[in-house]
Amino acid sequence: MRPQLIGRRVAVVNLVASLIAMASALAPASASAATDGDLWWPSNGTVTGTCGEPRPTHTHKGTDIARSPSTEVYAAYDGTVRWNAVGADPAGYGNYLDVVHANGWSTRYAHLRETPTAPLVPNGATVSRGQLIGHTAVNGDSTGLHVHFEILKNGAFQCSANAGRGTVITAKTRTSINIGATSGAEPVTNGAGVHITGPNSYTDVSSTSQVYAWNGGYFGGSPTGYSGRFTDAKVTSDGAGYWLLTSIGQIYAYGNAPYKGGSPTGYSGEIVAMAATPDNQGYVMLSATGQVYAYGTPYRGGSPGGYSGSFVDIEMTPDGGGYWLLTSMGQVYAYGNAAYLGGSPTGFSRAIVAMSRTSDGLGYVLVSKAGQIYAYGNAQYQGGSPAGITGEIADVSYRTDGQPGYVMVSTTGQHYAYNTPSSVTPPERAASSSRGSRVGRSLPRRPADSATAGGGVASPGARPDPSASIPLGTATAVLPRANPLVPRSCAGEDRRMDLHTAERQLQAAQRAGDVEALDALLHPRVVGAGPDGSVFTKQDDLESHRSGALRITRLVEESLDVQEDAETGVTRMVAAVDAVQGGAVVSARLRYTRLWVRADGNWRVLAATFAPV
Structure with missing residues (x-):
């Protein structure tokens, strides 16, 4: 490549x-990406413990597959890696990770040689069925080399793929469980996005947390020590700050954006999107399975049933009294005082990846990876499906000044503007005060190790990685290049x-x-x-x-x-x-x-x- x-x-x-x-x-x-729904066995070996069998203190929740010496462990199906999904070493798992699949399914692999800090596949990584994810070891409640393999549906263990003691298992062969064909819902990988901040300004954020302020304020970015990747960002209502969100729910706050909490536990899938209240004193985050976590603002609901695909975005109402959740199939779920204005469009060629509301909250637009725009309520269609997209469309932002119009951004940083200003000052040519802050004058407020969720679920919005020259309407601007070599230390150190x-x-x-x-x-x-x-x-x-x-x-x-x-x-x-x-x-x-x-x-x-x- x-x-x-x-x-x-x-x-x-x-x-x-x-x-x-x-x-x-x-x-x-x-x-070879899996679409048939068939789960595979993760390792070679002999079954030494079965799912559902009684143990002195508990019921065994998985299948133990043993082999000596240490052997490879493979992903049973496509999904997203979650290390320590239910805490560090609960139930004697030792080193373990989950792979989160579609439709509420996940698989767990315990007693691995790898750890969250020294992984073969890092937290938040996307893996394919049959991909190597680890090796067997002896740790946790284990007395011999084996992998403890669990299959879960909405967090509850399933024993329907059971194999009796002494059964010889061949890795990467089918179990008896089918989690449902996934060909109907195209996967979406969120990664930050674009946010209109004024009549002639907007802010881009990449999946590696670089911030590009176009005619707007730059307050910091590129934090260290995070896990996964950055999936969303939100700018404060006055444009004087912003929050960055990672795929495991870590929050980094800059400018006047307050840190209210983050790093929720117990969710399924990735944390994919966030939305903030208009007073900037609270925010909600959304998981790929529709769970919402509220910080500094009331929990209004989430975790709907019957949806298709995965959740990709969340939008807050103008008064903060409700929010909308969006799936990759275009389904919209409204909570609190958010009005349902329409959704589930037909005819889109690629997955729906993001939504953006009008300034008064009486309309919203949805956008697909192909740039197809679907307008509902008082949102006005201004155009879409741009030609020559490099990569795919990852986010959309509607104008904030009450006028119709929006801008899309692709995964390679191209902008496509419809009835929005066709030229903005590139950050490299912005005022010196904005450029000066790039050196790290404003450091991030690091997330706490953990936080208590306000309950519920958060929503993702497919977000891009701006990294190249960008056509903006008829104008062309070059993205700034954040210099990772600039040390975040005091002068002279x-x-x-x-x-x-x-x-x-x-x-x-x-x-x-x-x-x-x-x-x-x-x-x-x-x-x-x-x-x-x-x-x-x-x-x-x-x-x-x-x-x-x-x-x-x-x-x-x-x-x-x-x-x-x-x-x-x-x-x-x-x-x-x-x-x-x-x-x-x-x-x-x-x-x-x-x-x-x-x-x-x-x-x-x-x-x-x-x-x-």
Whole structure:
């Protein structure tokens, strides 16, 4: 895919050829995405404990599959990874993770060698059926190597896939449980978004928490220490602050946005979206299964039944007395004083990903990944389905000044404006006070380790990763590149970052297409090699980013090994990568190996390779 690490000495033509070859190698993985609903057994071995059998202190809730030595554990179906979904080591699970599937189903894998802080697949990662997610170990209430495998429906364990003691299990073969075909509902991956903040301004937020203020205030961003990815953001009603939300419900507050709580427990799926009250003193967040969590504002309801697809967005009424929940099939659920104005459109070609209300709350628009717009109530259709979308549409924001109009943003940062101002001042050319705050003058308020949910469920809105040149109506603006090398420390403080930090900063620069940051992280003499033997230089790589020939829209680290001494080091990283090349979207799992050296006191990549896994 977008071989980001280092440049390419084969210019753009060979670069594109290499990309196409990788896309081909990757196609089978995408084509094998599970849609038949069949759960697979996760590991090889012999059943030593059955689901439902009585134990001295409890009823056994899963199937134990044992084998020595330690063996691989695979995902039983497509879904989202949740580490410690019901707390740290409850019921003797030891190290465990859940994979959350559609329609209220999830699977649990206990007694893993991996941990939340040293995972094979990180919290919030999307995995496919049959993908390696861990290895068996002895921890928790375990006396021998095995995986404890549970199947749950709406949190209740299911024993219908039971296998008797002594049964020999073959990994990646069908169990007797079918969780329902999923071909009718296209998956949605939320990742921040676009928010109109005034008649001539808006704010973009990427899935890696970079904030881009267009004619608006920049108050901080790019926090560290978060888990998962960023799925939504909300700007305060006066535009003087904003909140950033992660896929596990962590909240980062900037400017005048107050921190009211976050990191809920007990939810299913990811936390996908948030909405704030007009007085800025409360907010609600939504999970992919419709649970709503309220902080600083009353809980109005959630967790509806009978929906299709997954929940993708939540919108608050203008007075904060209610909210709407939206699914990827366009179903709208209204709570509190929110009026149901319509939904469940027909004829859309891609999943519904987001909604935005009118300023008076008497209408709203829904948008699909293809940019199709559906207007209800007093919301007015101004156009949609733009041609030449790079990636897919991820969010929409309706005008806040009472006039009809909206702007969409794609996963690659393109804006499509309809009856909204066709030009805004790019952040790179904004007032110095806004640019100055980019250096980290306003640090985030970190979320507490845990919080008590106000109850219910929160809603996601599909959100993008702005990372490239953006056509805005007829105008074109270039997104700012947040420099991950700027230390968040006091002036004059000497901070020599470790190699682990440098690797993560390089990944952030790859995701953002940040040429300035990549230039600082790549050694002038860096050389890289692709899977086809192509050799790339630093200038080749920087030019591919600068020109937009290749854009990475998603890069999720699955594993990372770091070895370093005083002046040299090696990183080995496996990542799930999505990229756009020539308007085509391609996906792959890649293994990056990089040789680092210290230059001028900073880590820089001297050599690198990448190849499909």
